[in-house]
Amino acid sequence: MDYLVLILCLYLLWGLFQALSFVARGGRKARPSNLPPGPRPLPIIGNLHQLGDLPHKSLAKLARTYGPIIKLELGFVTTVVISSPALAKEILQTHDAVFSNRMVPNSVMAHDHDKFSVAWVPVSPLFRYLRKIYNSQIFSSKKLDLNQHLRSKKVQELITSVRKCACAGEAVNISEAAFRTSLNAISNTVFSLDMMEPLHPARELKEVVWQIAAEAGKPNLADYFPVLKKIGLRGPKHRLEVHFEKIFNIFDDLTQRRLQLRTETGSDKCNDVLDNLLDLVEDKNETLDMSLVKHLCLDIFVAGGETTASTLEWAMTELLCNPEKLVRAQAELHQVIGKGKQIEEADIPRLPYLQAIVKENFRLHPAAPLLVPRKSGEDFIAGGFTIPKGAQVLINVWAMGRDPSIWDDPDKFMPERFLGSDIDVRGQNFELLPFGGGRRICPGLPLALRMLPLMLGSLINIFNWRLEEGVTPENMNMEDKFGMAIQRAESLKAVPIPV
Numbered sequence: 001m002d003y004l005v006l007i008l009c010l011y012l013l014w015g016l017f018q019a020l021s022f023v024a025r026g027g028r029k030a031r032p033s034n035l036p037p038g039p040r041p042l043p044i045i046g047n048l049h050q051l052g053d054l055p056h057k058s059l060a061k062l063a064r065t066y067g068p069i070i071k072l073e074l075g076f077v078t079t080v081v082i083s084s085p086a087l088a089k090e091i092l093q094t095h096d097a098v099f100s101n102r103m104v105p106n107s108v109m110a111h112d113h114d115k116f117s118v119a120w121v122p123v124s125p126l127f128r129y130l131r132k133i134y135n136s137q138i139f140s141s142k143k144l145d146l147n148q149h150l151r152s153k154k155v156q157e158l159i160t161s162v163r164k165c166a167c168a169g170e171a172v173n174i175s176e177a178a179f180r181t182s183l184n185a186i187s188n189t190v191f192s193l194d195m196m197e198p199l200h201p202a203r204e205l206k207e208v209v210w211q212i213a214a215e216a217g218k219p220n221l222a223d224y225f226p227v228l229k230k231i232g233l234r235g236p237k238h239r240l241e242v243h244f245e246k247i248f249n250i251f252d253d254l255t256q257r258r259l260q261l262r263t264e265t266g267s268d269k270c271n272d273v274l275d276n277l278l279d280l281v282e283d284k285n286e287t288l289d290m291s292l293v294k295h296l297c298l299d300i301f302v303a304g305g306e307t308t309a310s311t312l313e314w315a316m317t318e319l320l321c322n323p324e325k326l327v328r329a330q331a332e333l334h335q336v337i338g339k340g341k342q343i344e345e346a347d348i349p350r351l352p353y354l355q356a357i358v359k360e361n362f363r364l365h366p367a368a369p370l371l372v373p374r375k376s377g378e379d380f381i382a383g384g385f386t387i388p389k390g391a392q393v394l395i396n397v398w399a400m401g402r403d404p405s406i407w408d409d410p411d412k413f414m415p416e417r418f419l420g421s422d423i424d425v426r427g428q429n430f431e432l433l434p435f436g437g438g439r440r441i442c443p444g445l446p447l448a449l450r451m452l453p454l455m456l457g458s459l460i461n462i463f464n465w466r467l468e469e470g471v472t473p474e475n476m477n478m479e480d481k482f483g484m485a486i487q488r489a490e491s492l493k494a495v496p497i498p499v
């Protein structure tokens, strides 16, 4: 009899657990069969404990055991991780329509950002409209050509500040300098504005962007246990509410100043992104309004700043660890541009080795190693397994970049592998996808591919670099830190010497 009571209790507990799981999963039904292989999940936490501090590396390791498509339970979120170019192509290109919506993190719901941001809205007329604005009004070749002088000025200032360190024999904190220059190049492209200008309200912008990126990069339990969203604990979402409020106030202020200038002068002669957007707001046939402009600017700063900065820092790190590659790059620059000169965007096509360095660096250090999570719109068969509807889909581009079945000596920094090769980073070569692919490919790609060679090329054409006392390529900490963009765990500091 006692046994019967015990079994009944166990059944009741099991039933209760299943019901709670169902609620926590947001009410989705039982899974289809033939799910991808993967490690056995623990109750409640699933496989969360297997992610570690560097999920792209832990997932690459799991892929070596279970194959190029694996399934994990992250809390109550079924997650499928893809680690092969063939399957990435299915998800990002062939069946793009099924996978082009995002898994929206709880924190970006602050200020309804998820409802107005191109990065999070589902594929819809608004999404297509915003993408059209990015492609034709912000980052088209024509528009970027028109405001390239704004970025060139920022690189000039970077050189001036590095020269001061060179004169004093001081090391440059490359991470700091890269973030400042990337953000300044972006703020000039968008607002014709220097964020470092004293007494200007926008000088706070750098700090706020930094805080937003830091907050958005932190793991949030509410994303794995949907039931926590309903409890409404004060967490990352609340903190982002505060930061978004601050940044929106800065954007409001800048926009008001510009509107006043346009009224006073009767023209829009800045030729920057803000002018282009305000022209659209004033055009009655367009959907764009001031609220959308604010969310759009937020995306540009947050998505563009840290990604570009950490990519530049990694590229400098690789060159300092591989002096013979640095010498070869400098030889190309000295020959094509002239020793000691700043490079301009128009020079980039004439610098194949510099471009190869940028690609090789993207292969080894993609700023978003798992891309930005997608969501499966239906039960879908890929690689012989079912990706269930509603599952989070991650593409491990970091794992593909280091896969020895795709690349010779994958851990070696060898820009030469891209010389004379057609492989590019624009979403057509699925073994190299630092910007993702398909209809959600990074819209900032054209800007990033101008800024990176511009900054990197100028830094190495004007200066020689040496590591700080006691640091050698052999003992240098090459670990990374997972966040909104993958950064170096330890900031790179290097001493510039004029060439």
Ligand code: HEM
Residues within 6 Å of the ligand: 118, 119, 120, 186, 299, 300, 301, 303, 304, 305, 307, 308, 311, 366, 367, 368, 371, 372, 434, 435, 436, 437, 438, 439, 440, 441, 442, 443, 444, 445, 447, 448
């Ligand atoms: C090294 C620089 C950069 C890297 C590596 C990078 C990488 C990425 C990746 C991997 C995605 C997700 C793509 C996908 O889901 O397939 C993305 C999306 C996005 N990026 Fe970038 N990005 C960079 C720079 C920029 C810049 C400079 C901007 C803007 C100024 C920008 C704006 C965006 C936006 C708005 C999205 C969301 C697009 C959407 O969901 O439709 N990014 N980026």
